[in-house]
Amino acid sequence: MDSSKFLAETITPLEELREKPSEMRTKMELLIMEAQADFVQALEALETKSEQHFHVDRWLRPEGGGGVTCICQDGEVFEKAGVNVSVVNGVLPPSAVAQMRARGKQLPEGRTLPFFAAGISSVIHPVNPHVPTVHFNYRYFEVQDGDQVQWWFGGGTDLTPYYLYVDDVVHFHSALKAACDRHNLTYYPKFKKWCDDYFHVVHRGERRGVGGIFFDDLDTPDPESVFAFVHSCSQSVIPSYIPLVEKRASMPYSGEERLWQQLRRGRYVEFNLIYDRGTKFGLYTPGARIESILMSLPLTARWEYMHEPTEGTREQELLEILREPRDWIL
Numbered sequence: 001m002d003s004s005k006f007l008a009e010t011i012t013p014l015e016e017l018r019e020k021p022s023e024m025r026t027k028m029e030l031l032i033m034e035a036q037a038d039f040v041q042a043l044e045a046l047e048t049k050s051e052q053h054f055h056v057d058r059w060l061r062p063e064g065g066g067g068v069t070c071i072c073q074d075g076e077v078f079e080k081a082g083v084n085v086s087v088v089n090g091v092l093p094p095s096a097v098a099q100m101r102a103r104g105k106q107l108p109e110g111r112t113l114p115f116f117a118a119g120i121s122s123v124i125h126p127v128n129p130h131v132p133t134v135h136f137n138y139r140y141f142e143v144q145d146g147d148q149v150q151w152w153f154g155g156g157t158d159l160t161p162y163y164l165y166v167d168d169v170v171h172f173h174s175a176l177k178a179a180c181d182r183h184n185l186t187y188y189p190k191f192k193k194w195c196d197d198y199f200h201v202v203h204r205g206e207r208r209g210v211g212g213i214f215f216d217d218l219d220t221p222d223p224e225s226v227f228a229f230v231h232s233c234s235q236s237v238i239p240s241y242i243p244l245v246e247k248r249a250s251m252p253y254s255g256e257e258r259l260w261q262q263l264r265r266g267r268y269v270e271f272n273l274i275y276d277r278g279t280k281f282g283l284y285t286p287g288a289r290i291e292s293i294l295m296s297l298p299l300t301a302r303w304e305y306m307h308e309p310t311e312g313t314r315e316q317e318l319l320e321i322l323r324e325p326r327d328w329i330l
Contacts, residue, residue: 006033007040008058008068011087024151024223025116028140031227032085032120033068035138035234039122040070040083042238046245050076054083063287064089071295076127077249082295083122088285089115092143096284105217107145114144119155120234121278123296124241129261130248132161132168133209133268134241135296137278138230153226154216157237158195160209160268162261164318166328168244169210173328175240176213179232183225188329191215196325201271206322208271216277260315262302269301 001018003010010017010033017026040054047053052075060066067086072078091112107113119139126133138155159172173192180187195214199207213233218226272279282293309315 001030003030003033005037007037007054007056007070011060011066011068011085024140024227025118025142027227028118029087031231031234032087032118032138035120035237036068036070036083036085039237042242043072043078043081043083043124046077046242046249047072047075052076052078054081059289059292061088061090061287061289063091067289067292069289069292069295073299077131077245078124079127080125080299081122082124083120084292084295085118085120086292087118089117090286091115093284093286096281103217105143105150107143107150116142121296122237125265125298126245126249128249128251129162129253129257130165130251131245132159132248133265134159134237136234136237138234139278140227140230150219151223152217152219153230154218155230155233156191156195156198156212156214157233157240158199158209158212158214159241160264161318162264163257163314164210164321165248168247170328171243172210172212172240175236176233177329179236180213180229182232183229187215187229188213192327199271200275201267202275204267204270206267206319207325208268208322210321210328211325259302260309262300263304263307264318265298265301266303269297272296 001014001021003014010029012029017029020026044053052072054070054072057069058066059069065086065088067084070083072081092115093112117139119137121137123135124133136157140153141151143150157176159169161168177188180191191213192211195211196207198214199209199211201208279293282288309319
């Protein structure tokens with residue numbers, strides 16, 4: 001149990017983790033701490049000109065648990081990059097239980113229930129509009145109902161470009177498909193469709209981006225198998241995204257292209273604040289750390305009244321894709 005590469009101390013004391021190495025809570029906490037360290041290192045390696053480093057903020061939650069938030073702002077490559085891990089426990093208020101019941105969880109109504117949650121969440125907002133935004137989140141939940149413990153995993157990785165480069169999107173989806181196929185050949189097509197459906201900005205009739213994979217409430221066939229799948233997914237983030245940044249970050253861009261990026265970020269904000277499950281769960285959880293929950297929001301965004309891109313432009317090309325998702329791997 002080597003914690004030397006972690007960016008901060010684990011939330012659960014290492015002595016406790018060493019005493020229970022086979023417990024899923026231990027395995028998940030170590031996975032997300034390692035994934036955070038690896039991704040932050042890969043991102044910092046791209047900020048060679050500004051020498052911008054991540055601010056590491058380890059925090060504790062009075063109600064139980066805590067997290068490690070890593071933030072980089074105003075860099076040469078990344079306007080805002082956040083990589084957050086949280087390991088929290090306590091009791092779910094009735095409002096949070098109601099949200100879980102609404103999506104099919106068999107939980108008693110109107111009661112507080114003990115819970116444990118561990119996850120990693122990251123959103124990267126680049127400076128250059130030719131570099132896409134990426135988001136990933138992988139998490140593990142336990143809810144105790146009397147003598148019974150319900151457990152499940154959730155997560156996914158998705159891409160939000162501002163200008164469409166088909167080769168980039170195919171590369172991204174191919175990396176995610178390879179991670180899925182190592183475990184179950186049905187995972188990629190099923191979770192790709194789920195991603196397209198989940199990241200739907202319903203009131204706009206658009207998807208947030210060009211998709212990826214998304215799953216929730218995954219509790220079959222068994223904890224070890226699902227954990228192995230989540231591990232593969234978390235390891236696919238760097239090879240799926242970093243090559244795209246390396247390819248596009250030095251491309252020239254115009255003020256008009258930057259303006260379009262700001263408008264599309266507005267859609268990103270709308271989805272996160274209106275529809276995103278993780279944001280809602282965090283805001284409903286007692287003792288929620290608002291700064292960490294809202295780290296997904298960009299530093300800057302823009303809303304214009306009745307904006308529509310001109311026909312035949314690259315902006316219109318992207319919008320057509322967002323309105324009608326397609327399969328990227330045939």
